[in-house]
Amino acid sequence: MPSALITGITGQDGMYLAELLHGKGYEVHALIRGQNNPKRALIETGFPYVQLHNGDLTDMSSLMRALRDSQPDEVYNLGAISFVAYSWENAHVTSDVTGKGVLNVLEAVRLHAGDDPGSVRFYQASSSEMFGKVQQVPQDESTLLWPRSPYGVAKVFGHYMTINYRESYGMHASSGILFNHESPRRGPEFVTRKVSRAVARIHLGLQDEIVMGNLDAKRDWGFAGDYVEAMWRMLQQDEADDYVIATGETHSIEELLDAAFGHVGIDDWRPRVRQDPRFMRPAEVDLLIGDATKARERLGWQPTVSFRELVAMMVEADLAEQKQLAGL
Structure with a gap:
């Protein structure tokens, strides 16, 4: 062993x-x-x-x-x-x-x-x-x-x-x-989990808005x-x-919000999102997108979960958690 x-x-x-x-x-x-x-x-x-x-x-x-x-x-x-x-x-x-x-x-x-x-x-x-x-x-x-x-x-x-x-x-x-x-196990201080948890709570009527920083930053x-x-x-x-x-795809924070709110049927999410300079980085990393060709060719590795599947997975997990915590 x-x-x-x-x-x-x-x-x-x-x-x-x-x-x-x-x-x-x-x-x-x-x-x-x-x-x-x-x-x-x-x-x-x-x-x-x-x-x-x-x-x-x-x-x-x-x-x-x-x-x-x-x-x-x-x-x-x-x-x-x-x-x-x-x-x-x-x-x-x-x-x-x-x-x-x-x-x-x-x-x-x-x-x-x-x-x-x-x-x-x-x-x-x-x-x-x-x-x-x-x-x-x-x-x-x-x-x-x-x-x-x-x-x-x-x-x-x-x-x-x-x-x-x-x-x-x-x-x-x-x-x-x-x-x-990311994953449902991601810490709540990270932007993806911050979004999925807030969207779940907004959908359940437990909070009114989410406060964000830069919506244009893009990540893989x-x-x-x-x-x-x-x-x-x-x-x-x-x-x-x-x-x-990496997945080789890049998505903005705005796309993350769109996918998360869309999963719970909220298409017009902008009134529920407020930007605050406190959440802006002193030096932003604007565009990260990886080329995992070497890993695919030598390791035989490739991602199996798409961006929207990942966001849906996280929102569903937070919906279940917040329902349990709120006794709903």
Whole structure:
């Protein structure tokens, strides 16, 4: 039975990846930060097959303990402070966790593997936010990185550090440059879940409007469940490499609103949406669209959930949740 260690288990990707690996017969281990982590009970109840290890990406000793106790064949580093807006408020913390945290995990894996650096396969969750001020449309693995947020800068550090450890030490270390991917498990602070939850509540008469930032920003949105399949496929390759994972389609925030409101039969949604400068980014990333040709050709991967199917899935999940919470 192969063994895997996941950091970031409490995020949507961590949960979908744990399910995928468990279904493939893996022994699944995960790093979780803090004895009183508010999501610990969710993981323990919803994913009873996951063996939890207390640790922190900023604490090397805890990473070494987790590796010693789990003896993984594969390590998936999904842990990060991943909310872009927060990174401007706390650039230092974001850099320590999302950037230097990658270095800590890489070094811990290198030391754990000892004389056989390729014996533990490593996955780094890179991000399309690294492209930032895009220099090429669509973006692929060779596109110049120009991050436009402290989060993006931290991800670039982790991305290049992963390449450096692969080239310097012969580690089987791959990075997935994942474009935006969403699901009903997405945190409510992210724009897609903010929209799906608000639309559900407006439809049920529980709130009147949704307050948004820039409606013109465009993203390449896919389903998180599809994207964790790509992560696993990367670590099954003989040679480690970097891959863009994306749908190749771009949609604006306005289209997101149109699809979400349309799903509940509200065609004229503009009176229910108010823009507020507080929700505008200091430096916006205007157009992200990925070219996943390499992943399709080498990994045999392709997305299975369309944009409108994804939005419908999220709105339906939030309708069910809000009905239950409101006792409807």
